Amino acid sequence: MSTERTTGRRRTGRRWLAAACALAATTIGFSLSATGNSAQAAVPDKFGFVLWNGAATVGSGTWPAATTVTVLGVGQYLVNFPGQAIPGGTAHVTAINSAPHWCQLNNFGPSGADEVVTISCYKVGGVLDPTAFSAIFDASSGPASSVGSFGYVNSQASGSIISQYNSAGLGNSVTHSGIGQWTVKFPGLATPGPIDGSLQATAVSQQIPARCKVLSWSSSPGGQVAQVTCFGATGAPFDTQFTLTYQYQRSLYGAAIPPKYFGYLWNVPPVGPASTNFNNPLGPGANSVAASGLGLSIVKFPQLAVLPDDIQVTAAGKLADFCGLDNIWTHSGPDTLVRNVNCFNNAGAPVSVGSLVSDNSLN
Numbered sequence: 001m002s003t004e005r006t007t008g009r010r011r012t013g014r015r016w017l018a019a020a021c022a023l024a025a026t027t028i029g030f031s032l033s034a035t036g037n038s039a040q041a042a043v044p045d046k047f048g049f050v051l052w053n054g055a056a057t058v059g060s061g062t063w064p065a066a067t068t069v070t071v072l073g074v075g076q077y078l079v080n081f082p083g084q085a086i087p088g089g090t091a092h093v094t095a096i097n098s099a100p101h102w103c104q105l106n107n108f109g110p111s112g113a114d115e116v117v118t119i120s121c122y123k124v125g126g127v128l129d130p131t132a133f134s135a136i137f138d139a140s141s142g143p144a145s146s147v148g149s150f151g152y153v154n155s156q157a158s159g160s161i162i163s164q165y166n167s168a169g170l171g172n173s174v175t176h177s178g179i180g181q182w183t184v185k186f187p188g189l190a191t192p193g194p195i196d197g198s199l200q201a202t203a204v205s206q207q208i209p210a211r212c213k214v215l216s217w218s219s220s221p222g223g224q225v226a227q228v229t230c231f232g233a234t235g236a237p238f239d240t241q242f243t244l245t246y247q248y249q250r251s252l253y254g255a256a257i258p259p260k261y262f263g264y265l266w267n268v269p270p271v272g273p274a275s276t277n278f279n280n281p282l283g284p285g286a287n288s289v290a291a292s293g294l295g296l297s298i299v300k301f302p303q304l305a306v307l308p309d310d311i312q313v314t315a316a317g318k319l320a321d322f323c324g325l326d327n328i329w330t331h332s333g334p335d336t337l338v339r340n341v342n343c344f345n346n347a348g349a350p351v352s353v354g355s356l357v358s359d360n361s362l363n
Helices: none
Strands: 046-052 068-073 076-081 090-096 101-111 114-123 132-139 149-155 161-166 173-178 181-187 198-204 210-220 223-232 241-248 262-267 277-280 288-293 296-301 309-316 322-325 330-332 335-344 354-361
Touching: 046 076, 076 132, 090 101, 090 114, 090 149, 090 198, 090 241, 090 309, 101 132, 101 210, 101 322, 114 132, 132 309, 149 181, 181 241, 198 223, 198 262, 198 309, 198 354, 210 322, 223 241, 262 296, 288 335, 296 354, 309 335, 335 354
Parallel strands: 090 322, 101 198, 210 309
Antiparallel strands: 046 132, 068 076, 076 114, 090 132, 101 114, 149 161, 149 241, 173 181, 181 223, 198 210, 198 241, 210 223, 262 277, 262 354, 288 296, 296 335, 309 322, 309 354, 322 335, 330 335
């Protein structure tokens, strides 16, 4: 059964404007007609990730190796994943800065043979500002292996699904339950419960600053139910397009195994149950988190220092807090060290709040 479903958007032009043009002038539309092929058993169909240090891509955090980042304007970027073009899919981005910043998606879709993702990054107040970041893209269709569970949605603010995937072969749903709040259901992604796996949420907005986070989620043999909440630059709830990915004993881009090296952790804080703390190859509960200051935490993923790799972070909880990375993650012997996850309130003050961290290798 095909599990990639796409609707509605049509490509309005065949060429991207020159990189020197402001992002606001870049018209991006994509053909998102249904793409499923039941013969496709590999998940994902296409994917890529990139680490941008503020001046150049970093090979240890980038795949394909020829992936490029073009600066479109202040705090505005175009990521080109060569050879990865495909309709639909999902994407996420995480700001990397010791000062409070967040990044959001503007749009993503195929451009010739390549997948193109546009990103805007902001400092407190919703002012565009340059920063390092990590970003990931993937698209899947067809059946997955029996290892773990995986699903995603790219949803309009109304709850209308633009693209989706469900490794159980069922249809996901999104319900708009209030300003800046949605209920996302992944039926058939069965786990024991009450809370298992991990999530990443990202705002998609071309012109208006926005950020999204995971409010809560619950797990059961019937599937996963997640609450997503999004905010504008003032900290008020805000309706926006968003992406949400669920992973359970699979990588954030859906593949397993390979990759043999991936993991995730929920920092409540403190660290969540073993069912939300997974490490392949070590199993549940193997990762660790330790507070390293107000709003700062060191996350250790033992045995996962296999390159290239990618780290994504999403805040979790009720308020307009947001989280990212203080610095680019490092590797110490066989271990990956995230030093630090940093979290801030809407005014930019450090706060110790919940976060979800996902570590994903190519291998």
